[in-house]
Amino acid sequence: MIKELIIASHNQGKINEFKQLLSPFGVTIYSAAELNLPDVEETGTTFAENAALKAEALAALSARPCMADDSGLCVDALNGAPGVYSARYAPNRNFDLGISKLLSELESTGNTDWSAHFSCVLALKIPQQPIRFYEGRVNGRIIKNRRGDGGFGYDPVFVPEGSTKTFAEMTDSEKSAVSHRGCALRLFLEQEFNV
Numbered sequence: 001m002i003k004e005l006i007i008a009s010h011n012q013g014k015i016n017e018f019k020q021l022l023s024p025f026g027v028t029i030y031s032a033a034e035l036n037l038p039d040v041e042e043t044g045t046t047f048a049e050n051a052a053l054k055a056e057a058l059a060a061l062s063a064r065p066c067m068a069d070d071s072g073l074c075v076d077a078l079n080g081a082p083g084v085y086s087a088r089y090a091p092n093r094n095f096d097l098g099i100s101k102l103l104s105e106l107e108s109t110g111n112t113d114w115s116a117h118f119s120c121v122l123a124l125k126i127p128q129q130p131i132r133f134y135e136g137r138v139n140g141r142i143i144k145n146r147r148g149d150g151g152f153g154y155d156p157v158f159v160p161e162g163s164t165k166t167f168a169e170m171t172d173s174e175k176s177a178v179s180h181r182g183c184a185l186r187l188f189l190e191q192e193f194n195v
């Protein structure tokens with residue numbers, strides 16, 4: 001059983017999410033920053049490749065179990081873009097500008113099918129063991145007008161299948177019940193902690 005886990009992220013929100021989720025199992029969570037571990041560049045072309053790059057690099061440096069994730073929004077009419085570039089797609093990481101860019105690119109395709117999905121891949125690297133991946137996906141569509149103040153990133157224009165609300169109109173627990181990250185985390189808990 002995993003007793004300690006380094007989260008290969010400098011995003012405090014993600015680290016808190018892992019702390020909350022894993023504290024009932026007696027797992028001590030460390031952030032990469034707490035251990036003075038570097039930020040690893042996402043140079044891969046798939047979510048799994050980027051998650052693996054980060055988890056493997058920090059496991060090699062620390063010789064301890066490491067978890068990394070990579071996620072993003074894939075829009076069918078844009079051939080899967082922004083995908084692994086979802087964070088960089090937003091000018092200056094400003095997601096209001098990122099959403100405007102997304103909507104204007106979608107308008108310019110002339111395609112009225114705005115189907116999209118979010119994906120999240122978690123990579124767990126325990127030294128001397130093969131890397132393990134947990135993947136979550138949520139299908140939905142992009143809407144023309146932003147709705148809601150919750151969440152982050154592209155949440156105000158993403159409506160998951162089976163819902164009338166955008167991710168930004170949902171509570172944290174409503175979102176995580178259906179979200180790509182929630183699904184990947186539940187798979188991780190099932191496999192690693194028999195939950």
Ligand code: IMP
Binds near residue numbers: 071152179
């Ligand atoms: P990363 O996984 O931290 O590299 O972030 C990927 C990017 O994908 C984020 O900066 C967001 O733009 C986007 N993204 C990932 N998950 C979500 C989500 O749940 N809602 C909205 N945007 C997301």
